[in-house]
Each structure stands twice: as structure tokens, then as C-alpha cells.
Amino acid sequence: MSYLNLLKLGAPEAIVVLIALAVLTIGLTNDRARGLPGVVAAFGILIAIWTTARLPQQASLFGGMLVISPLNSLFKMICLGLAFVTVPLAVSEKSLRNPGEYLAMLLLGTLGLLLLVGSEELLMIFIGLELLGLSLYVMAAFDKTDVRSAEAGLKYYLFGSTASAFTLFGISLVYGMSGTTSLALITLKLGMGPIQPLMAVGIVMTLIGFAFKIAAAPFHLWAPDAYQGAPVPSSAFIASGSKVAAFVVLGKIVLIGFAPAHGNAGWHMMQPGWSPILAALAAFSILLGNFVALAQTNVRRLLAYSAVAHAGYTLLGLVAGGRDGFSATLFYTTIYAITLIGAFGVVGMVKRETGGDDFQNFAGLASRRPLAAGCMAIFMLSLAGLPPLAGFFGKFYLFSAAFRSGGNHGLLWLVVLALFGSFVSLYYYLSVLKVIFVDQPPAAEPGQGRTAAGQFLPLATIVILAAAILILGVLPGTLAAVITKSVP
Amino acid sequence: MIAWTIYITFAGALIVLIFPRSFARWIALTAAVAGLLVGLAMFFRRDVDLGHFTTIVRVPWIPALGMNYHLAVDGISLTLVLVTGLAATSAILFSWDVSDRAKEFFFWLLLVVGGSYGVFLSADLFLLFLFYELVIVPKYFLIAIFGSTNKEYGAMKLTLYSFFGGALVFLGVIVAYVAGGSFDLNQLSQFQFPSSLQAWAFPVLFLGFAVLAGIWPLHTWAPTGHVAAPTAGSMLLAGIVMKLGAYAALRVAMNLFPDGFHMWRNLVAVLAVIGIVYAAAVALRQRDLKFVIGYSSVSHMGFVLLGLATANALGVSGAVLQMFSHGVIGALLFAVAGTMIYRRTHTRDLDALSAIDLRHALPFAAFTFVVASAASMGIPGFSGFAAEITILIGTWKAYPAAVWIVGAGMVLVAAFTLRALKRSFFDADSTNSNPSQPPMEPITIPEKLGAGLLMFATLAVGLYPKILLDRIQPAVEAMRFLR
Numbered sequence: 001m002s003y004l005n006l007l008k009l010g011a012p013e014a015i016v017v018l019i020a021l022a023v024l025t026i027g028l029t030n031d032r033a034r035g036l037p038g039v040v041a042a043f044g045i046l047i048a049i050w051t052t053a054r055l056p057q058q059a060s061l062f063g064g065m066l067v068i069s070p071l072n073s074l075f076k077m078i079c080l081g082l083a084f085v086t087v088p089l090a091v092s093e094k095s096l097r098n099p100g101e102y103l104a105m106l107l108l109g110t111l112g113l114l115l116l117v118g119s120e121e122l123l124m125i126f127i128g129l130e131l132l133g134l135s136l137y138v139m140a141a142f143d144k145t146d147v148r149s150a151e152a153g154l155k156y157y158l159f160g161s162t163a164s165a166f167t168l169f170g171i172s173l174v175y176g177m178s179g180t181t182s183l184a185l186i187t188l189k190l191g192m193g194p195i196q197p198l199m200a201v202g203i204v205m206t207l208i209g210f211a212f213k214i215a216a217a218p219f220h221l222w223a224p225d226a227y228q229g230a231p232v233p234s235s236a237f238i239a240s241g242s243k244v245a246a247f248v249v250l251g252k253i254v255l256i257g258f259a260p261a262h263g264n265a266g267w268h269m270m271q272p273g274w275s276p277i278l279a280a281l282a283a284f285s286i287l288l289g290n291f292v293a294l295a296q297t298n299v300r301r302l303l304a305y306s307a308v309a310h311a312g313y314t315l316l317g318l319v320a321g322g323r324d325g326f327s328a329t330l331f332y333t334t335i336y337a338i339t340l341i342g343a344f345g346v347v348g349m350v351k352r353e354t355g356g357d358d359f360q361n362f363a364g365l366a367s368r369r370p371l372a373a374g375c376m377a378i379f380m381l382s383l384a385g386l387p388p389l390a391g392f393f394g395k396f397y398l399f400s401a402a403f404r405s406g407g408n409h410g411l412l413w414l415v416v417l418a419l420f421g422s423f424v425s426l427y428y429y430l431s432v433l434k435v436i437f438v439d440q441p442p443a444a445e446p447g448q449g450r451t452a453a454g455q456f457l458p459l460a461t462i463v464i465l466a467a468a469i470l471i472l473g474v475l476p477g478t479l480a481a482v483i484t485k486s487v488p
Numbered sequence: 489m490i491a492w493t494i495y496i497t498f499a500g501a502l503i504v505l506i507f508p509r510s511f512a513r514w515i516a517l518t519a520a521v522a523g524l525l526v527g528l529a530m531f532f533r534r535d536v537d538l539g540h541f542t543t544i545v546r547v548p549w550i551p552a553l554g555m556n557y558h559l560a561v562d563g564i565s566l567t568l569v570l571v572t573g574l575a576a577t578s579a580i581l582f583s584w585d586v587s588d589r590a591k592e593f594f595f596w597l598l599l600v601v602g603g604s605y606g607v608f609l610s611a612d613l614f615l616l617f618l619f620y621e622l623v624i625v626p627k628y629f630l631i632a633i634f635g636s637t638n639k640e641y642g643a644m645k646l647t648l649y650s651f652f653g654g655a656l657v658f659l660g661v662i663v664a665y666v667a668g669g670s671f672d673l674n675q676l677s678q679f680q681f682p683s684s685l686q687a688w689a690f691p692v693l694f695l696g697f698a699v700l701a702g703i704w705p706l707h708t709w710a711p712t713g714h715v716a717a718p719t720a721g722s723m724l725l726a727g728i729v730m731k732l733g734a735y736a737a738l739r740v741a742m743n744l745f746p747d748g749f750h751m752w753r754n755l756v757a758v759l760a761v762i763g764i765v766y767a768a769a770v771a772l773r774q775r776d777l778k779f780v781i782g783y784s785s786v787s788h789m790g791f792v793l794l795g796l797a798t799a800n801a802l803g804v805s806g807a808v809l810q811m812f813s814h815g816v817i818g819a820l821l822f823a824v825a826g827t828m829i830y831r832r833t834h835t836r837d838l839d840a841l842s843a844i845d846l847r848h849a850l851p852f853a854a855f856t857f858v859v860a861s862a863a864s865m866g867i868p869g870f871s872g873f874a875a876e877i878t879i880l881i882g883t884w885k886a887y888p889a890a891v892w893i894v895g896a897g898m899v900l901v902a903a904f905t906l907r908a909l910k911r912s913f914f915d916a917d918s919t920n921s922n923p924s925q926p927p928m929e930p931i932t933i934p935e936k937l938g939a940g941l942l943m944f945a946t947l948a949v950g951l952y953p954k955i956l957l958d959r960i961q962p963a964v965e966a967m968r969f970l971r
Contacts, residue, residue, distance in 0.1 A: 386624065387621045396661075403666055404666045423651055423652055430647060434632060434640065437632070477550035477551065477552060481552055484552060
């Protein structure tokens with residue numbers, strides 16, 4: 001293995017590190033500079049996407065520490081793309097002082113995403129998880145003028161580090177029982193005989209760490225505060241990039257690494273394994289997320305609880321397992337990430353203009369900013385799963401995969417539960433839209449209103465994301481085919 | 489060619505958004521009239537086989553999952569396309585005075601219409617479901633923004649009911665797809681689903697659609713929603729949206745799961761009969777004119793469900809005819825109540841209306857309401873009579889007892905219709921009418937045009953129902969559950 005070759009295969013990661021350092025340097029020389037670091041970061045991410053696209057089809061370094069496969073490359077590009085659209089949101093967020101440092105953190109977090117997605121080895125996955133987590137803690141606490149941001153950061157950090165401890169302990173048990181940290185070899189070991197109790201403990205503990213990352217109930221407690229308190233771009237990144245990567249890795253761990261311990265989550269035919277655990281997490285998340293979201297009056301908190309519910313839906317595909325189920329999960333989580341960045345973009349605009357993100361701050365958005373209101377309608381309705389938006393097809397894909405698997409429609413109970421959950425969810429998504437389109441804004445105070453002039457960049461981003469949701473809703477085959485093809 | 493109804497309507501919706509507000513209503517009207525004309529042109533073509541669900545467009549859409557953009561037409565869908573065009577055109581004519589947020593109004597309105605065309609013409613189950621769900625949200629905004637009495641409550645209730653039905657349908661669609669391996673309705677209707685599957689899949693799918701058709705006891709969204717909606721909204725709800733449910737129940741639930749249908753049809757018939765009588769009885773006690781009409785809609789849709797439950801060609805054809813007939817009559821009744829009366833008197837309360845001498849102030853409205861009431865009661869010569877008598881003959885063959893009960897229900901229908909007619913127009917004594925009452929704005933030309941269009945349609949079909957039945961019956965006879 002020559003170092004030149006290593007550099008070639010690790011080029012995307014290397015570029016992201018370099019750009020992060022460059023952005024940090026610019027921030028050091030001029031800590032108020034906004035435009036230049038943003039342009040450099042965005043440009044660097046584009047280069048990284050381009051180099052990812054030019055990676056070879058298949059390669060494996062250091063026994064699976066860095067694996068290049070169509071699936072990994074595709075999701076590296078998707079994660080980089082999500083980071084790319086977060087940049088304009090971050091640049092236009094005036095409350096973030098030292099934008100250079102912020103963007104550097106964003107890029108380091110992106111590096112964590114790339115390592116997570118690009119590895120099939122438990123230790124490397126853990127390093128990626130930690131790198132991502134540490135950057136996100138900083139990003140959540142970045143607004144030093146806002147006490148809520150500090151609360152968000154601290155809460156996220158405390159819960160996150162506990163979950164990391166669980167994962168690390170779980171990984172160590174898995175390693176102790178199987179003698180390896182490579183996913184492919186763990187499968188071989190697991191397949192050789194019945195699963196020992198200690199191994200089962202290791203598997204469960206590893207899953208808990210990921211349940212925390214995807215905010216599945218009952219490991220979701222950090223999410224509402226982090227989503228609400230953190231600076232808006234940080235919330236967007238936590239809700240999108242971090243979630244996509246977590247689902248990709250969770251899928252690889254359970255479907256590749258722990259495949260022999262699949263078990264069965266079907267009604268009347270439960271068998272111990274990880275799939276009943278994930279099914280229980282999914283069911284609990286769907287119920288709790290949707291019902292608690294009904295009572296929210298802050299849009300970001302509402303999005304946080306709806307995120308819990310969506311984590312539940314997305315888990316359905318993994319419970320179903322197989323190529324079909326995994327592709328459905330990946331499709332859904334990608335769509336979800338795009339939607340949420342857009343929704344947080346709108347929240348950010350409203351927050352800059354009215355100073356808050358409660359329901360009443362959104363009143364009359366339709367007359368104030370019709371374009372942003374229309375985009376918000378697209379995002380909310382896509383989350384609710386209404387056609388012709390991408391969320392509708394995503395749900396269909398997911399639920400039909402779940403219904404088909406499990407033998408004799410065993411997962412019907414979970415599908416019915418998920419359908420019931422999405423029925424409940426329409427109420428709160430419509431409540432947001434009702435405030436935007438129907439309610440009249442409170443009498444405009446002088447000095448308020450359309451003060452923020454520099455809204456072009458975020459607005460353009462939002463419109464592009466909304467268009468993507470609409471196009472992927474009408475022609476979902478494009479993305480679905482790419483994902484299905486890349487899933488092994 | 490008939491696929492253009494969908495494209496024209498959606499294109500109209502987008503163009504409305506682009507052009508300035510003063511053009512909005514003209515664009516919407518153009519799109520609706522064009523849709524109606526396209527439907528009519530298809531109707532009078534002789535070279536199309538309306539006895540089978542004939543494919544017009546078929547383009548691969550998501551090949552990996554076997555979804556196609558597949559449209560087809562037969563006599564049943566053509567009839568419903570026509571009533572959609574009629575209701576849409578007249579609804580826009582009756583919204584001629586909408587000026588506040590007019591662009592949004594016509595945008596949402598055209599989305600409802602376009603989605604409905606889509607449902608009636610889809611031959612792909614997924615596509616049908618997509619259009620079906622597409623209609624839900626525009627209804628919400630149409631009512632919540634532009635409605636009247638208790639609009640936000642009514643809009644939310646209606647939307648949640650629709651979406652609840654939609655969730656059941658979602659499950660049914662997945663079941664049909666996974667078990668049948670295809671989305672093509674023509675292929676699925678040949679597929680032999682196992683009876684044990686049909687036994688539970690049919691009620692799920694049928695109930696999901698029937699929520700929108702106003703089946704008792706899941707009908708309560710209809711009166712509340714109708715009352716809350718603006719005139720055009722109620723016209724579309726009564727004229728088109730309730731038909732979506734009934735049409736899809738026939739096209740999808742009954743045609744795909746015939747065994748399940750035969751297992752459950754007795755229950756459907758019982759619910760339909762209860763719906764007819766119960767809604768008519770409730771209508772008799774309402775004070776708000778729109779509530780009276782709202783419950784009459786539920787009662788009339790009960791006839792549709794009863795016709796479907798008979799499972800014979802006559803009853804089902806009558807049900808389709810009744811969908812057309814009620815679409816026209818319901819729209820007409822709501823037009824009179826919502827625009828001709830409410831906009832001028834600002835009340836729909838029957839007690840308040842009985843004090844106003846409306847028949848002299850608004851003679852044209854009185855005339856229209858008399859015609860609409862007569863049609864609604866089932867007086868021979870109007871489409872309501874033709875449809876209901878066909879259904880009752882069909883019912884006689886299947887459920888003789890039901891005919892007696894429904895007969896009593898029809899007396900109730902006549903009673904509440906006459907009561908509403910009398911209280912709203914013919915109660916005030918013209919000799920001592922209050923001279924201080926300000927003169928009312930006369931009925932405008934667009935209103936007259938819209939009312940004339942609907943009255944012509946109900947009269948034409950009433951006098952010569954064969955024109956529709958000749959096209960409906962072959963299509964019904966081709967359906968599997970009859971055999």
C-alpha cells in the first residue's frame with residue numbers, strides 16, 4: 001500500500017480537512033469575515049464531491065477501516081451535499097460571531113460524516129461518531145449570547161457522551177466475544193453458532209448509541225432542547241447530515257455485521273434478535289413523537305418531536321431488512337434530511353425577521369414572504385407524506401417494503417401503527433401551515449417587519465431545496481434507482 | 489385527448505399564480521370551460537369503446553416498482569369527468585366576486601379540480617392514490633382561508649377525516665400491490681386475490697374511500713365542512729369530492745376484491761340505508777340553510793352507496809347516475825344558499841330568512857331554488873328522479889326490505905326540502921313587507937350563467953337519462969363483481 005494510493009482514495013477526507021484549516025485561518029486573520037470563509041468552504045465541499053465521484057468502484061484499506069463502494073461513495077456525496085446547503089444558512093446567520101470558526105466546525109463535522117459512512121470497521125466508526133459528536137456539541141453551543149444555546153450544547157454533550165460510552169462498551173464486548181472489529185468478520189463469527197449472552201449485551205449496547213444519534217425514543221430526550229436552543233444552522237445540520245450518516249452506518253452494522261442475529265419482529269412469530277429491538281424503538285418513537293408534537297407551540301420543538309416520529313418510520317426499513325428495506329430507509333432518510341434543512345432555513349429567516357420561532361412569529365408569513373411560505377408548505381406537507389412531494393413516495397416505499405417482509409405480512413402491525421402515526425402528524429403540520437396562511441400577523445410594530453435585507457442567499461437555498469422535494473416527488477425513480485443500485 | 493382535462497387544469501393553476509390578480513378568475517374560467525369542452529367532445533365521439541377501461545396514455549414512470557403514468561377512460565369515468573367540468577365551471581362563475589387573495593383562491597380551486605380529473609382517469613393504482621391524496625390539502629386551504637362559519641374547525645375536521653380515509657386506502661393499496669404484484673388496475677382486476685386476504689382488505693379499502701363518500705357514521709365531516717366552506721368550496725365538495733370516494737370505492741375496492749365485496753355488501757347496504765334516513769331526519773331539524781343542504785348531501789350519497797351494494801348492473805349504474813345527478817344538484821343548492829342568498833342577506837338562518845321577502849327581492853334565486861329543490865326531492869323530469877328510481881329498481885332485486893325503508897326516507901327528503909324552500913323564500917308576507925329594507929343587489933350575469941348551466945344539466949339528464957345510462961351500463965357490466 002503506497003501512500004500515494006492512500007492519498008488518492010482518501011482525497012475527499014483530505015480535502016475537507018484542508019479546507020477546514022483554510023477556513024479557520026481566514027477566520028483567525030479576520031474574525032468578522034463572513035463572505036470569504038463561506039465561499040472557500042462551499043467551493044471546497046464542491047471539490048470534495050467531485051473527487052468522491054471520481055473514486056474507484058471498489059477498494060478497501062486497512063482491513064475495512066476505509067472502504068470505497070458505490071453505496072459509501074453515494075452517501076459521502078449526499079452528506080457533502082447536505083453540508084454544502086448548510087453553508088449559506090450559516091453565512092447568513094448574523095448571530096454567529098466568528099463565522100470562520102463555525103464553518104471550520106461544520107467542515108470537521110462533515111469529516112466525521114465521511115468517516116462514518118466510509119468505514120466498515122467498528123473502531124473507525126466510533127472515531128467518526130466521536131469526531132462528528134464533538135463538532136456538533138460545539139456547533140450547538142456556538143451562540144455565546146444566548147443562554148439557550150449553551151443549554152442545548154451542554155444537554156447534547158451530556159446525553160451524547162453517555163451514549164458514546166454505551167456504544168464503546170458495546171463495541172468492546174463485541175470485540176471481546178468475536179475477536180475482531182471488522183463487520184464482515186463479525187458476521188462470520190456470529191454465523192458459526194448460537195449467540196452468547198455477552199454478545200447479545202454488546203449488540204444491544206451498540207444499538208443504544210445509534211438510537212441516541214437518530215433520536216429514537218426513549219433516547220430522544222436531548223433532541224427537543226438541542227433543536228430549539230442551538231443556532232438554526234446547527235439544528236439543521238444535526239437534523240440532517242448527522243441523521244443520514246447514522247442511518248447508513250446503523251444499517252450497515254445490523255444488516256452486514258449482525259446479520260445472523262436478525263431475529264424476527266413479526267406478530268406471533270417474534271424471535272430474539274436486533275430486529276424486535278428496533279421494531280420496539282420504532283413503535284415507541286412513532287407514538288411518542290407524534291403525540292407529543294401535537295402539544296408544541298414552538299416550530300423548532302415541534303420539528304424535534306416530529307424528528308423522533310420520523311426516526312421511527314425510517315427504522316421500519318431496517319426492521320424489514322434486505323436490500324429492499326435498506327434502500328427504502330436510505331431513500332427516506334435522504335429525503336427527510338433535505339426537507340429538514342429547508343424547513344430550518346425558513347425558521348432561520350423568520351427568526352431573523354421577527355426575533356423568535358414560536359407559532360405567533362410565523363403568523364402572516366404568507367403575506368409577508370409568499371415564496372418562503374410556499375416553500376414551508378412544501379416541506380411540511382412532504383413531512384406529512386402528501387403527494388406529489390417526495391415524502392409521500394418515501395413513505396410508500398418504506399411501508400410497502402415493511403409489509404412485504406417478515407413472512408405472511410408479519411410486520412402489518414408496525415405498518416398500521418406507522419400509518420396511524422402519519423395520520424396524527426397531519427394535524428400538527430397543518431397547524432403550522434394554518435398559522436402561516438390563515439392567521440393574521442399581530443399589528444406590526446414600527447422598526448420591525450421587513451428589516452432583514454440580506455435574505456437572498458437563504459431564500460435561494462430554500463427554493464432550491466423545495467424544488468428538489470417537488471421534483472423527487474414527481475420523479476422519485478431517479479434517486480430511488482441510484483440508491484437501490486448501490487445497495488449491495 | 490381527454491387526458492388534457494388534467495393538464496389544462498393544472499396548467500391553469502400555475503398560470504393563475506404567474507399573472508396579475510385581475511386575470512385570475514378569467515384564467516380559471518378558461519381552464520374550467522376548456523376541461524368541460526374536452527369532456528363533452530369525448531362524450532359525443534362514437535369511436536371510443538366506453539364499455540371497457542380503455543387506455544389513453546401509458547408511460548413508464550417508476551419502472552423499478554412497476555408504476556406507470558397510465559390513464560384510461562370508460563363510461564363511468566367519463567360521466568364523472570363531465571360532472572367535474574360542470575361543477576368546476578359553475579363554481580368559478582359563482583366565485584366571480586372573490587377579490588381578496590384571489591390568486592390563491594383559484595389556485596387551490598383548480599388543484600382540487602385537476603386532482604379529481606386525475607382520480608377519475610387513472611388506470612394505475614398508485615397514480616389514482618396520488619391524485620386522491622393531492623385533493624386533500626387544497627380543500628383545507630380553500631376552507632380555512634376563504635370560508636365562513638367556524639371555518640378553521642370545519643377545515644381541519646374535513647382534512648383529518650379525508651386523511652384518515654387516506655391512511656386506510658394507503659394500507660389497501662400496499663396490500664393490493666404486494667399481493668397482486670402490479671399497480672395496473674386492469675391487470676389487478678383480473679388477478680385472483682386469495683379470499684382470506686379479500687375478507688379483510690376489502691373493508692379497509694372500501695371504508696377508506698367511503699369516508700369521502702360520506703358513509704354513515706363517518707359522515708360528520710360533510711355537513712361541517714360544507715357549512716364552513718366558501719360557496720365554490722361547498723360546490724366542489726358536494727359536486728366532486730364526495731364522488732371521488734364513491735368512484736374509487738367502485739373502481740378499486742369493489743372491482744379488485746369482488747369476494748370481499750360479496751362478504752361485506754350487506755353491511756354496506758345497512759349503513760347506506762341508515763345514512764339515507766338518518767341524514768334526512770337530521771336535516772329536518774337544522775336551522776342553518778347550508779346545514780340542511782349538507783345533510784341532504786349525505787342522504788343522497790347514501791343512495792349511491794346503496795346502489796353500489798346491490799351488486800347488480802341496474803343498481804350500480806343507478807349509483808353512477810346518482811353521482812352525476814347529485815353532483816349537479818348539490819352544487820346548485822349550495823350556489824343558491826351560499827352566493828345568491830348568503831352574500832346578499834348575510835344570514836343563512838332559516839328563521840331570519842323567513843322574515844325577509846326574498847321571493848320578490850331575488851326572483852331568479854327563488855326560481856333556481858325551486859328547480860333545485862324539485863330535482864333534489866326526485867320529481868320526475870329531473871336527473872334525481874331518474875337516478876333514484878334506477879337505484880330503487882336495482883335494490884328491489886337485492887334487498888326488497890330496504891326499498892320500503894328508503895321510501896320512507898324519501899318522504900323525509902321531500903319534507904326537509906320543502907321546509908327549507910318555504911322558510912327561505914315563501915314565508916314572508918309580501919303585503920306588509922318592510923319597506924325600509926335596503927334593496928338587494930340583483931343576481932349577476934355570471935351567477936345566472938352558472939345556475940343556468942347546472943339547471944340545464946339536471947333537466948337534460950332527467951328528461952333523457954339514456955344519454956348517460958347508455959354509456960354507464962356497458963362499463964358497469966364489464967366489471968367483475970357482477971359475475
